Each structure stands twice: as structure tokens, then as C-alpha cells.
Amino acid sequence: MRRTSAALITLLVLGGALSACSGSDATDEADAAARKLEKALVAAATTKDGPNPFAGLAFSSETPDEVLEDYRSIVAGMDGLAPAVTIGEASESKDLYTAQVTWSWPVVEGEKPWIYETTAEFHPASTLDEGATQVVFRPDLVAPDLADGEVLDAVTEATDRGDITGAGGAVLVTERAVVRVGIDRSKVDAARAADSARALAQLVGIDVKPYVKAVTGAGPRAFVEAITYRVGEEPAGFDAALAAIEGGHTVDAELALAPSRDFAAPILGRVGPVTAEMVEKDPEKYRSGDIAGVSGLQARYDDQLRGSVGRVVYAVPTADKAADDARRELYRHDAAPGRPLAITLDERLQGLAERVLANTAPGAALVALRPSDGAILAAANDAATGGQNYATFGQFAPGSTFKIVTSLALLRAGLTPESPVECTPTVSVNGKEFKNYSDYPSSALGRIPLREAVAQSCNTALIGQREALGKGDLASAAATLGLGIDHDLGFPAYFGEVPDPASETEAAASLIGQGKVLASPMAMATVIGSVQAGKTVVPRLVEQVDVSVPSEATPLAAGEAEALRAILRQVVTEGSGRGLADVPGPPVIAKTGTAEYADGGAVRTHAWMVAAQGDLAVAVFVQTGESGSQTAGPLLEAFLRGAR
Structure with a gap:
């Protein structure tokens, strides 16, 4: 950037000759110049495209483009902040006219701006032998005591991000050592920056493509991050490969x-690093280069966890x-x-759940919660889910695990666990044939008690009782067991x-957890957790979010809970x-399930199993499997054994 010597003053000359005058006319000329200067300073600092804000002005020793370049160089390091500039009335001072300039920079969002004053100097035409009113421009017009050859540089100082803690106050997420990898624009010429970025x-x-765009569009002193590695997790040979890239640079840091x-x-x-979309959506809150939560709880509670960033503005010699x-x-x-965020996840149980799912495919989830208070202790998704949150936000047909809900509805309709029901190989509803799973035991066909029909998971027996239920009975039973009523729990x-079913066929499918019935693994853990607790369970994860049982949920009666526990215990002992029959500890209650789904031209099977033991309720979902007992069962058993 060009800079005049201290003895040489660069003059901004307002275009258009004014006739020589004196006294109040000279003051008026200086005031008019001040108003134009005020607008030009704001526009030049905030507008990159369009006409030169100083266009039409004549300069004694520089062109308008050169003056614009000098001014923008001074403020380029202010991270795109837009200053408010106000220039007061001009007054005579010796052989000059001066006006007070007030600058206001919104350096930190939500905090008081950085406000200071400088002085603008003018030579009205009436004080000159010839020419027009002249405005004196020096670096100290932009900031007090800013010397020749210095520019402004705003540096963000990261705050200490709040930890996320789990059960027992264990620290789950905290600042850990990382290596930030990127391109340092000060170490590569602009002409070669794109090659380095690529x-x-x-x-x-x-x-x-996006990274090249980010690097080439960044300022000359910017560090443009490409990726962050945990210390020790850099790929083999990485250091040598990075050293061969001009401008390639690493920064030791800490990250939550x-x-x-x-x-x-x-x-x-x-x-x-914040995304371009985040900056565009909330430019007052986020600026390019900021570190923030970009997904999950880190994003939702970013204001709380992030705290307030700091900023320091320096005068920096360009040399x-x-x-x-x-x-x-x-x-x-x-x-x-x-400020920290407390959640209910148990570090040991979460780790156990993820180890249990380590070798599953093509997608699986496990949720464990505490029925006594609804605390979610584990919510794991395997790698095959591709980073999606199946555990608490998946939307799948629950299959025969939903027969827990159907059983409650039938109990309320007057049946008992001993009520006889007909388990036939098939049943037809309006031309749609329903059947049992392929290896259903023939010994459990015929007239059997409701408890055995559920234990053996007989589809036809439950569908055969559809006339016992009225409109809304199934949804009401589901609500009692914590399914089907939305709450804002502070997380997805x-x-x-x-x-409500649209047809008799759809109503029949609903009884066995298909049709349009949907649930997440968290919801199904809630269902069996409610049976175990003898009350409607509402899952909770974020400690600071209050949860309560919705008023729409009819309370679970003690007799209903006892009957359901007996039915689900028989699933383990005989079904x-x-x-799970030999899992150590208190008695286990459970229900298996499968649900057919279309995958392109093929029909595949979701595999489910839910269980409760003591003060622990667990749901396992596998996107494609053989059956609940064969595919989901071993995973659930491994978790229960490991949880002891």
C-alpha cells in the first residue's frame, strides 16, 4: 500500500471548482465537504462492488482509485465490519477548518460498539489561491494515532466453550487438543492461492471447489481452515505432504x-468453523472464521455453550x-x-451401546433409558446410518413390538391375559391376507390365551380382535405408553x-405395528419403559428442559401394568x-418385532426388540434383518449383560 511521508499530505480534492470566498462561506464549503466525506467513508468501507464512492472527486497527488485502495487497505482487516461514521460541523482552526469525526464499530455482536473520535481537516477554496475545497487525508483520520504504513486488524479471541456433562457430572465434551489444517494467505501469493487450495x-x-472459492475470496492475512484433526490422528505422511503445498499451514488449538x-x-x-449459510443467515452473530456449534446439541445450545467471544483491534505495520x-x-x-450443558447420557452405557453396534449393517440404533425418571442413558447409532440420528429421531414401522400397545387397548376393551383368541395361519381383511411370520410354531396355532398370542407374536390372533376396539382406542393406549404425542424435549x-386408519385393512395392519404406524427406537424404549414403571414415561435428555406427562395421556392403571408385565414376561420365558431368559439380574420382560418395508423393488424386514430389566428399558432397531429374535435379540442381550 502506498503511503506518503510524514511531511507530505495527501489531499482529497472535491471536484467542481468553487468561486473564492471567505468567512461563513468558507465554513459552508467545509461543511459540505464533511457531508460528502462522511458518506464516502462509510460506502468505501462496506461496499466492494459498484462505483468508486470517491468518484467525481479530484485529488492533488492521487487518483480516486488510488485513494480508495489506500483507505480499504486500512480497514480490510476489520473482518467486514461496517462502521458508522458521523462528522460534526466544521469550524476554523488557524489556517484550516476542522470537524470532529465519530467512528462506531460493532466489534462484538450484542456488546457496546468501539467508539472513538478523530479529526478531519479541510482547506476551503476561499483559503487557497486556486482550486476547490480540499480534504486532508491521513491514516489518523481513520483511527487515532494510526501512523503512516499501519492498518487495522481485528483479531477474534475464542472463548472457553462450556463443557457438556453426562450422568453423575462426568465430562463428555470438553476442549481437547487438535490440529487445524488450512491455507495461510499471508504465505502464498494471490496468483497461486487457488492451486494451493486445490x-x-x-x-x-x-x-x-468450495474450498478453492473460500481461499481465493479470503483476505490477504486470513487462515482458511480445511479440516481439523485430533492430535495424533493425522494420516501417515501428512506432514511431508502438507509441507509441499505453498501456504499450507497448521495451527495447534483446542476444540470441544x-x-x-x-x-x-x-x-x-x-x-x-461456521458455514457460509450460518454467516448469511445471521451476519450479526457469526463471521467467517468463527468457531461455533454447527450441528446437534452443540448447535441448538450454541449461545449457552459458546459464551461471548472477544476481539482485539490492533494497529499493524504492513511491512x-x-x-x-x-x-x-x-x-x-x-x-x-x-456455560456448561448437562445431559443424562451415561458415558459407560453409551460406550457399551456403540460397541454392541460396532459390526451391524446396514443401519442400527440402540436406546436405553431409566423408566423411573425417563433419563436417556444411551442413544447410539451405528456407522451404517451415515451420521443420521435413527436412535431418537428415526421414523420406522415398529412391527410386533407395537403389540404391547395393542395388548393394552384390548385389556381396556375387556379382555384379560387369559382371554381366548384364535390364532389361525392366515386371516383375510377386505381381500388383504395377513399371515404370521414364516417360522411361527404350529403348536401355538388354534384357540390360545391372549398372553400366549403375544408371547408367540401371533399376528392373526390380534387382527381377529379388531372388532373389540373403537375409533381412537389404539391411539389412546399408545399415548398412555408414551407414544404418539409430541413434546419439545430440547433435542431432536x-x-x-x-x-386414524383410512380403511379396515389399514386398521388391521395398525394392530401389528404396520400400516401408517411409526415410531423411533426412543419411542419404543419409552413404551416398554412405561410398562416397567407402571406409569407414562416421558424421555428426557437435557437436564435444564422440564418435561411432563401430557394431559392427553390416560394414566396407566396398576392392574393394566401388572397384566402387561406378565404378558411380556411370558415372551421371555416361553416365546x-x-x-434373554438367562440374563443375570431381575426378571426381564421383552417383545420382538419385524416390519416389512419396500426397498426399491424388493421387500425387506426391519428387525426390532425391546426389553426392560430393573430400572432399565432398551430398544434395538436394525434396518434390515431376519427377525427380531435373530437379528436384534443378540444385540439387546449383549447390552443387558454388559450393563450389569
């Missing part, structure tokens, strides 16, 4: 991270802009630490739905859940 993007495996990369990742979310000892501090706003949660 090479780095290919090295670390990110999208090339869970114990491992995958630990409850879809729920906890991620912290990293030695990389030297910290060469800069002068002009303004400081210290960061305020974030899907409670499922039991819509499809026999694999």
Missing part, C-alpha cells in the same frame, strides 16, 4: 470434542504484519466463557404416530424372547 483439498479429502470421534455424534453434534511485537493494541473486549425426538 492441492490441500485433495490431500485431506474435502470438496475442492467427545471422548471419541463417534461418541453419540449425531446427538451431541459438532463444533467447527511486518506477521510480527506480534510490532502491533499496537487499540481496543479490547475480553471473551466470556460459555420423534415420538411416533398412530393415525420369541427366550434368548
Whole structure:
């Protein structure tokens, strides 16, 4: 950037000759110049495209484009902040006219702006031998004591992000050592920045085009991050490959991270550089280069966890802009630490759930909660879900696990666990044939008690009782067991739905958890948890969010809960859940389930199993499997055994 010597003053000359005058006319000329200068300073600092704000002005020693370049160089380091500039009335001072300039920079969003004053100087035409009114421009017009060859540089100081804690106050997410990898624009010429960005993007495996755009569009002193690695997790040979890229640079830092990369990742979310979309949506809150929560709980509670960032504005010599000892501090706003977020996840049980799901495919989830108070202790998704939160927000047909709800509805309709029902190989409803699963035991066909029909998971027996239920009975039973009524729990949660059936066929399908009935693994853990607790359970995860049983839910009667527990215990002792019969500890109640779904031209099967033991309720979902007992059962058994 060009700079005049201290003895030489660069003059901004307002275009259009004015006739020589004196006294009040000279003051009027200076005031008119002040108004034009005020508008030009604001526009030049905030507008990159369009006409030169100083166009039409004549300069004694520079062109309008050169003056614009000098001014923008001074404020380029202010991170795109838009100053408010106000110039007061001009008054005579010796052989000059001066006016007070008030600058106001919104350096930290939500805080008082950085406000200071400088002085603008004018030579009205009447004080000159010839020419027009002249405005004196020096760096100290932009900031007090800003010397020749210095520019402004706003540096964000990150706050200490609040931790996320789990059960027992265990710290789940805290600042951990990382290496930020990116391009340092001060270390690569603008002409080669795109090549460097392209090479780095290919090295670390990110999208090339957006990163190249970010690097080439960044300021000359910017560090444009490409990726962040936990310390020790950099790929083999990474250091040598990075050293070969001009401008490639690493920064040691700390970032809010869970114990491992995958630990409850879809729920906890991620912290990293703000996205362009975040900046565009809320430019007052986020600026390019800021670190914030970008997904999950980290994003939803970002204001709480992030605290208040700090900013320091320096005067930086352009000749030695990389030297910290060469800069002068002009303004400081210290960061305020974030506040922690307490959740209910149990670190041991969450880790156990993720190990149980480590080898599943093509997508599986496990949710464990405490029936006594609804606390979610584990909510795991396997790698095959692709980072999606199946555990608490998945929307799947629950299949025969929903027969817990159907059983409650039938009990309320007057049946008992001993009531006889007909389990036939098939049943037809309006031309639609329903059947039992392929290896249903023939010994359990015929006239059997309701408890055995549920234990063996006889579809036809429950469908055969459809006339006993009225409109809304099934949805009401579901609500009692915590399914089908939405709540805002402070995190992504899907409670499922039991819509009114549009036909008799759809009503029949609903009784066995198909048709339009949907649920998440969290919702099904809530269902069996409600049976175990003898009351409607509302799951909770975020401690600071109050949850309560919705008024629409009819309370679960003690006799109903006792009957359901007896039915579900028989699933373990005599039915499809026999694999859990020898799990150590209190008696286990359970229900298996499968649900057909279309996958392109094929029909595949969701595999489910839910169980409760003591003060623990668990749901396991596998997107594609053989059956609940064969596919989901071993996973649930492994979790219950490990949870002891």
C-alpha cells in the first residue's frame, strides 16, 4: 500500500471548482465537504462492488482509485465490519477548518460498539489561491494515532466453550487438543492461492471447489481452515505432504470434542468453523472464521455453550504484519466463557451401546433409558446410518413390538391375559391376507390365551380382535405408553404416530405395528419403559428442559401394568424372547418385532426388540434383518449383560 511521508499530505480534492470566498462561506464549503466525506467513508468501507464512492472527486497527488485502495487497505482487516461514521460541523482552526469525526464499530455482536473520535481537516477554496475545497487525508483520520504504513486488524479471541456433562457430572465434551489444517494467505501469493487450495483439498479429502472459492475470496492475512484433526490422528505422511503445498499451514488449538470421534455424534453434534449459510443467515452473530456449534446439541445450545467471544483491534505495520511485537493494541473486549450443558447420557452405557453396534449393517440404533425418571442413558447409532440420528429421531414401522400397545387397548376393551383368541395361519381383511411370520410354531396355532398370542407374536390372533376396539382406542393406549404425542424435549425426538386408519385393512395392519404406524427406537424404549414403571414415561435428555406427562395421556392403571408385565414376561420365558431368559439380574420382560418395508423393488424386514430389566428399558432397531429374535435379540442381550 502506498503511503506518503510524514511531511507530505495527501489531499482529497472535491471536484467542481468553487468561486473564492471567505468567512461563513468558507465554513459552508467545509461543511459540505464533511457531508460528502462522511458518506464516502462509510460506502468505501462496506461496499466492494459498484462505483468508486470517491468518484467525481479530484485529488492533488492521487487518483480516486488510488485513494480508495489506500483507505480499504486500512480497514480490510476489520473482518467486514461496517462502521458508522458521523462528522460534526466544521469550524476554523488557524489556517484550516476542522470537524470532529465519530467512528462506531460493532466489534462484538450484542456488546457496546468501539467508539472513538478523530479529526478531519479541510482547506476551503476561499483559503487557497486556486482550486476547490480540499480534504486532508491521513491514516489518523481513520483511527487515532494510526501512523503512516499501519492498518487495522481485528483479531477474534475464542472463548472457553462450556463443557457438556453426562450422568453423575462426568465430562463428555470438553476442549481437547487438535490440529487445524488450512491455507495461510499471508504465505502464498494471490496468483497461486487457488492451486494451493486445490492441492490441500485433495490431500485431506474435502470438496475442492468450495474450498478453492473460500481461499481465493479470503483476505490477504486470513487462515482458511480445511479440516481439523485430533492430535495424533493425522494420516501417515501428512506432514511431508502438507509441507509441499505453498501456504499450507497448521495451527495447534483446542476444540470441544467427545471422548471419541463417534461418541453419540449425531446427538451431541459438532463444533467447527461456521458455514457460509450460518454467516448469511445471521451476519450479526457469526463471521467467517468463527468457531461455533454447527450441528446437534452443540448447535441448538450454541449461545449457552459458546459464551461471548472477544476481539482485539490492533494497529499493524504492513511491512511486518506477521510480527506480534510490532502491533499496537487499540481496543479490547475480553471473551466470556460459555456455560456448561448437562445431559443424562451415561458415558459407560453409551460406550457399551456403540460397541454392541460396532459390526451391524446396514443401519442400527440402540436406546436405553431409566423408566423411573425417563433419563436417556444411551442413544447410539451405528456407522451404517451415515451420521443420521435413527436412535431418537428415526421414523420406522415398529412391527410386533407395537403389540404391547395393542395388548393394552384390548385389556381396556375387556379382555384379560387369559382371554381366548384364535390364532389361525392366515386371516383375510377386505381381500388383504395377513399371515404370521414364516417360522411361527404350529403348536401355538388354534384357540390360545391372549398372553400366549403375544408371547408367540401371533399376528392373526390380534387382527381377529379388531372388532373389540373403537375409533381412537389404539391411539389412546399408545399415548398412555408414551407414544404418539409430541413434546419439545430440547433435542431432536420423534415420538411416533398412530393415525386414524383410512380403511379396515389399514386398521388391521395398525394392530401389528404396520400400516401408517411409526415410531423411533426412543419411542419404543419409552413404551416398554412405561410398562416397567407402571406409569407414562416421558424421555428426557437435557437436564435444564422440564418435561411432563401430557394431559392427553390416560394414566396407566396398576392392574393394566401388572397384566402387561406378565404378558411380556411370558415372551421371555416361553416365546420369541427366550434368548434373554438367562440374563443375570431381575426378571426381564421383552417383545420382538419385524416390519416389512419396500426397498426399491424388493421387500425387506426391519428387525426390532425391546426389553426392560430393573430400572432399565432398551430398544434395538436394525434396518434390515431376519427377525427380531435373530437379528436384534443378540444385540439387546449383549447390552443387558454388559450393563450389569
